[in-house]
Amino acid sequence: SQELEQSPQSLIVQEGKNLTINCTSSKTLYGLYWYKQKYGEGLIFLMMLQKGGEEKSHEKITAKLDEKKQQSSLHITASQPSHAGIYLCGADITSGTYKYIFGTGTRLKVLA
């Protein structure tokens, strides 16, 4: 079973539209990290969330971590073709260890 569920698995939006990607865990998240990956390349760090209720923004991307620290959402406002790629959430789910588990990713395509 997947410990970190992402939804949707894929998303196609028209340029300029807003979108939201969700990441859900059945366990408490000690740290939640959002990454972007282009096909065949490494992961680019976007944001880290650690505290319940925390929200961070960078340019047109906003990420939130719920109070229970079991769900995070990534919201893109006024999407652009440059936002296209695979968005991955990664998390520490065990206190005292430093390895990530990752969701399966959300493939975003933005139509110009």
Added chain:
Amino acid sequence: DTGVSQNPRHKITKRGQNVTFRCDPISEHNRLYWYRQTLGQGPEFLTYFQNEAQLEKSRLLSDRFSAERPKGSFSTLEIQRTEQGDSAMYLCASSPRLGQGRNEQFFGPGTRLTVL
């Protein structure tokens, strides 16, 4: 460029051959991680080092896999007697910090392995 680097970027090998990948982390990062990623999946943890000590290994890391970080700087991942199921992207990441939940990792571009 002071990011994480990996070599080679691509490797094609025949089944049964041995391959070795190298990862150079960001300078002074004491933690180094290896992940494997197959098509349509997120990265899966393989192993990690704190300095030269290998602190954890995933069950995914069979006896054919070995990783080293001899001087606490660069790391190598070797796969012996490769199988077609080993075909994947192998990602390396490094991290500068310790502490619960504070574990931002910086990833390299990956090595894509194809086993024929």
